[in-house]
Amino acid sequence: MRIFPTFAAFCTAASMAVASPEFWAFEWPDTNFEKTTVESWVEILSGGPPKDGIPALDDPDFMPVGDKAGLEGREPVITLEIAGQIPRAYPIRYLTWHEIVNDQVGDIPVAVTFCPLCNSGITFDRRTAQGTLSFGVSGKLRNADMIMYDRETESWWQQAIGEAIVGDLTGTELDTLPSWMESWEVFAARNPEGLVMVEPDFPRRYGANPDVHYDSSYRPFLYSGEMPPHDIPALARVVRVGDRAWPLTRLSEAGRLTEAGVTLTWAAGQASALDTTRLSQGRDVGNVRVRDAAGDDIAHDVMFAFAFHAFWPDGTWMLGN
Structure with a gap:
């Protein structure tokens, strides 16, 4: 593919x-x-x-x-x-x-x-x-x-x-x-002594996006399951923590949310990897961090809404209503 x-x-x-x-x-x-x-x-x-x-x-x-x-x-x-x-x-x-x-x-x-x-x-x-x-x-x-x-x-x-x-x-x-996931410049600024993976020795178009405008499509590729509830677009991004999902639009508008024992933050500056031909030129989807009550980073995923619904059909949508 x-x-x-x-x-x-x-x-x-x-x-x-x-x-x-x-x-x-x-x-x-x-x-x-x-x-x-x-x-x-x-x-x-x-x-x-x-x-x-x-x-x-x-x-x-x-x-x-x-x-x-x-x-x-x-x-x-x-x-x-x-x-x-x-x-x-x-x-x-x-x-x-x-x-x-x-x-x-x-x-x-x-x-x-x-x-x-x-x-x-x-x-x-x-x-x-x-x-x-x-x-x-x-x-x-x-x-x-x-x-x-x-x-x-x-x-x-x-x-x-x-x-x-x-x-x-x-x-x-x-x-x-x-x-x-965060932007390279955010990582580098926070970790000036950090490490970055070297380009692999394969004949690939590194830096190019083979799925141009995929994340603005109406339906995902090779998916025939149910669409997400609450009129959430299939390819809208959500922040998944366990079996809960926060719409990225809600988080980006708030900037910071503390709910269900976790704190989510959003800041501008990361390009979508699934938008323009050049990966670095994609529209801004922002940088997300998720921490627990002690301030420690916790495992999470920023995935498409259809995938959350497919694998967590009984999951909780954190809509803030």
Whole structure:
């Protein structure tokens, strides 16, 4: 879907694909399709590229913030600040084309993930009771959200919820680490001694957005589920904390909200990664931080409303009414 030229061809291929383990068995001979929480296989579609057609990254290189990184000020990065470790920035210009970065920060093996079709950027601890996992991109989607797979058991994992949905590890949940999307200039100003991921050695159009004007579309790609309630547009951004969602429009108007035990703040200055051809020139969607009562950053996601409704159909919409 992201490294081939025509999206229309992907949609055609996806609609023609047979949704069944028998159809996928040749590509996935080591996946245990007898174990799953998926109620109907038709929920899973091909996004176009095959397994590893979108190549996840492993053990990336970093450079100091002070060195020239080739980034523009408003373009987004995923920030990971772990106590006792040098803060790291993972540019969305790279994650757009790779979607998963398997990294090690101190003693913690992490997976930094970004699903462009859901605008979902989440960082997971790769340690589980079954061992430390590494992740790749399956090429499959469910509710337009990336399905990851672990290379150890080839179980399939839903990125938005961090849970295995097919295979031997079905039902296993990954711990989510506090991380957030913010502009490169905000990260660099706060962390002058920080690190930023170096450009990967792949022939990709880094800095370009392959899904131009996607976040102003009426409907998401490869999604046939229910639209969000309360007349909220499908591709409106919401700030998800657990099973609650705050519309980004409400937060941006207020600037600061303290509700349900958390404080959310918004400040202008981050470009949408899913608007203009040049990622850095997208319209301003702002920088969001979410902290608990003690002032500590907590895990959250800024995702599209349709994805929140799809994975948390009984979730709470924080509308302020």
